[in-house]
Amino acid sequence: MRPLRLYLENFGSFRAPTSVDFHDVDYFVLVGPTGAGKSTVIDAICFALYGTVPRWGDEKKVGLALAPSATSGKVALVFEVGDRRYGIVRSLVRNARGTVATREARLDELDPSADPAQDVTALLASPVRTLAEGDHVTAEVERLTGLEYKFFTQCVILPQGRFAEFLHATPSKRQELLVQLLDAGVFDAIRQRAVEEEKKAAAAAQAAEDQLAALTDADEEAEARARRRLEELTELAERVQGSLERLRDLDGRVTAAESELSAADQAVRTLGTVAMPPHVPTLADDLRAATERAGQRAEEAENRRRAEQQAYEELAALGDKTALTLALKAHEDHARLTGQLATARTGHQQAVADVSRAEDRVRQAEARLEEAEAHLQRVRDAHAAADLARRLTVGEPCPVCLHPVAEPPAHPEPAALQQAEDAVQGRKAELEQARRHHRHTQTVADKAEQAVTDLTGRLQALAEQLRAHPDAAELRKKLAAIEEAEHAARRARQEAQQARAAADDAERHRAKIAEEAAAALRKLDAVRDTLVPLGAPPVDRRDLHAAWTALLTWRDQELQRRHRSRREAQERLAAARGERDRERGAVRTLLEEGGLTPPKALEPDAIGRAVATARARAESDLEGVRERRRQAAALAGRAAEHREAAQVAHELALRLRANNFESWLCGEALEVLVSAASQTLKELSDGQFELVLDARNTIEVIDYAEAGMRRNVRTLSGGETFQASLALALALSEQVAGLSAGAARSLESIFLDEGFGTLDPATLDTVAATLERLATAGDRMVGIVTHVPALAERVPVRFAVSRDASGSHLERRSA
Known part of the structure; x- marks a missing residue:
């Protein structure tokens, strides 16, 4: 295991997100004052891999991993094992009760081609596959590194104060x-595999021996019997061959006779089906009569069509019925609208008079209102103090003295003042009513005027339209003539349609008879075509009846000749079948004497196949005996090989089974x-x-x-x-x-935590040289934790760890 990148956030004394880059480091030192957090960096590597740290004492205890007062934390490590790269992440969370638990643990295989100089987040973003999650991560790490946690802390990470565990171990x-x-x-x-191989070899040997025991007829005597049987069947095949050639010749004669008989039977059946259709003798006369009748009906239909055409031409000459009808309607509309215009004018005059009366009423109401308002003003002047007192509002300035009104003066209300005000209100209401009535009469008058205007315009338009047809009586006369012409045209169309229908019926009847004649001719051709192979003569197709008569005469003569040919074919077939049956009996005897069961159908091919099959079976039996003898020899050799392999595996298992x-x-x-x-x-x-x-x-x-x-x-x-x-x-x-x-x-890396302070300068120099030699070999990473300056100064890469009130901090420094 060789670390490339380490990331800490709220882990131990490292509160702020901290990234440690190991990708280009072979030999490094973590330096800093006591308590700065140097060992915490090594703890983070161990925690990322195994979820625990040696200093905590309890492998299941993770509470010390999270920084005090932090609610969540994270450790991520990108590392390599051999030529493969992996990324591991462990996230911590503190619940409301203060208990710290692992929220997430995930181990991924990463893309080894990604640049290791990238930060942890970028490297973790290139997963090839997820190897484990949750509680399964530690077990997968043990599989990758080949070390359990307790051995990892003795071989790779040597924690502070636990250097001597391997030295002092039992x-x-x-x-x-x-x-x-x-x-x-x-x-x-290997021992278990040897035991399995012993079982497999023993089972294979037993299987070979069982197969050998199951082989029968695998000796020399069985091979001799099979060889003799093959020789007997070879001789039988040669003797049967001559009979098969004779049988094939006889089969050919029987087949030829059967074909001749079948042809004769077919000819007799074919000739017996030839018969003239019953209506052929009268078809020619019926067709001529139907053709004449169809011509007559067609000529009559043409005459009726011309009469129809003439009737519609006469109707068209009388003029456009629609235009004349519209003109007559215009006369009627003109008379009706003239009456409506007189009524409208009378209504308009009445409406104008109503407007004038309404205007007089409005003027009278206005005069009465002016009189009432003047009377009200006189009453107010007479009672000014009382009127002013009524208008005062508490808090508002007085219009006389301009001081705020504290309390309105008490003046008795004059009855005359109220009566005068009521009279003014009544006159205003009368005026408003008079004005509404005036507006209504004016609207009615406007509508009446518009109606007169509209009717006048419509009458003028109708008068323009009636200039071409000023006489209504003449219009009615023309329309009556058109009605009579339309009736005559409809009658002519009906007669033309009836004539066309009669002509169509006559034509269909003629076509039907013509089709019957054509069908009879086609049947004649079809019947003769079937008889051509029998030698039917040509016929004159121009006369259907004569053609059928000539064909039937030939049929009668041909039937007599075909009956004679049929009797002769029957005689030849009987003779050929008798000779073939005698030859089949001779072949049956040969097969039975040769130990073969004759086929049910003693046909040459079936007999040949039976003999060939028996001979092929004899050859197969002989080869089978020989093959079984070869198998027996091979099985015996294979059984010996498997027994020897089982013995070797047994000896190997015994050697490896020794307790020491x-x-x-x-x-x-x-x-x-x-x-x-x-x-x-x-x-x-x-x-x-x-x-x-x-x-x-x-x-x-x-x-x-x-x-x-x-x-x-x-x-x-x-x-x-x-x-x-x-x-x-x-x-x-x-x-x-x-x-x-x-x-x-x-072991691609080793980390040594403290212990160097116990060494004297000379020994320290020797230790430093030894570590340098180990690191410069290039096949492992060496990391040490120390506060000894003399040792730290000799290390090429130094990670300086410091601590302040906000937590631990790390800075990389090169020598």
Whole structure:
């Protein structure tokens, strides 16, 4: 696992969104003061992958992941395993009770061709497929990295304060880790596969032996019997061949005789069906009579058509009936409108008189109103104080003194003043009524005037129209003549239609008889065509009756000749059938003597097929015996091969089933790791310490400062323990790919959290050189967490971590 991009938001002490770019880094250091949040960056990588962090103590505890007072947070990691790229996202949420839970967890395979320099959001936006979600994400990460969480924190991430876990682990715990790292489980898979292969091979051997036992007639004697039978049938086929040729010749003679007899029978039947249609003798006379009658009816129809045409021409000469009818109606309308105009003029004069009277009434009402208003003014003048007091309003200024009115003065209401005001109102009402009446009479007068104008205009238009027809009596006379001419034209049309119908009936009758004559002629042709193969002579088609008579005469003569041919064909057929039956009997005897069942139809082809089929079956039987003998030999060889394969698989399973195989394998791997770690520790300790294994695979240390004394690694001091643990971690990182039994499982990164402060300057320099050598190999990423300046200054990429009131912050700095 090699990280490319890390994103934190409200994770631990990192409140603000923070992105860490690892894509071009092989060796980096996280530096900063104690408590700044350096280890939180490593925690975020571990949390993104496994959903937990070693420092929390409880793998199921996620509450410490979310920054205090934050309601939600997020960690995203883009990383590579081998040549594949993956993206993982874990989102956190705090509910109303303060409980923190994982809201989302998703693992996607990403497009490896995307530029890794892009930010996390852009890289996560190029998923190839989703590998896992929710609770299944961690298991899929373990499958990809090949490491469970507890081993990941011993081989890849070495957390602060837990460097010595692998060093101090019991042999069984170390073996459990090595089995997973080295993919030693593949040997158990091989053993299980060997057991399966043994079962398959044994089953295949048994199946081959069962098939061998089921084979019958697979010996030399069976092959000899099959060969003799084939020879017998070959001889029989040669003897039958001559009879088959004679039978085919006799079949040909029978078929020819049957054909002659069938032809004679067919000719007799065909000749017997020839008969003259019963109406042929009278057809010619009937056609002539129908043709004459049709001509007469056609001539009469033409005469009636000309009479109809003349009647309509005479009708057209009398003039346009519609125009004359309209002219007569115009005379009637003129008389009616003249009376209406006189009435309208009288009404208009009356309306004008009504308007004049209404105007007089309005003037009188206006005069009475003026008189009443003058009287009212006189009364008001006489009672001015009382009238003014009535008009005062409390709060408004007085029109006399201009002071606001506090209380209206109390003056008695004069009765004369009220009466005068009522009189004015009454006169106003009379005036309004008179004016309404005037408006009504004026409207009536306007309408009457308009009616006179309209009627006058219509009469003038009718007078212009009647100039061409000033006499109404003459119009009525012309219209009567047109009515009489129309009646005559309709009668002529009816007679013409009747004549045309009679002509059509006569023509249809003639056509029907003509079609009957044509049908009789076609039947003559059709009958003769069927008789042409029998030798029918040509006929004269111009005389239908004579043609039919000549054809019937020939028919009678041909019938006599065909009856004689039929008797001769019957005699030849009987002779050929008798000879064929005798030959079939001889062939039947040959087949039965040869052990064959004769076919029901003793036809040459059926007999030939029966003999050929029997011979082919004998050949097949012989080949079958030979094939079974070959199969028996092959099955015997295959059974032996499968038995041998089963034995090999059995031996392999026994070897791998040994209880100490896994322990032996892990012990060998541990020896390699301890040997490599010992070399590193010797350099780190300036030759003081080496690591060795005791008989129970417990790691011990040789202390050359104590005369090479061997002692338990737990007796090492804190700094010495860190050196030994670091040596083992580096050995694991370098050696695990070469030791893996399955596909090479390379630890592509290692992260070391603190511990360097316990080293003296010389040892620190050796550690720094060792880490630099590991990083420059180019096949893994090395990351360290330290606050030791001397070590941090030697690392090419530094991530400076600081912390203020708003949380932790990270800045990348290059050496």
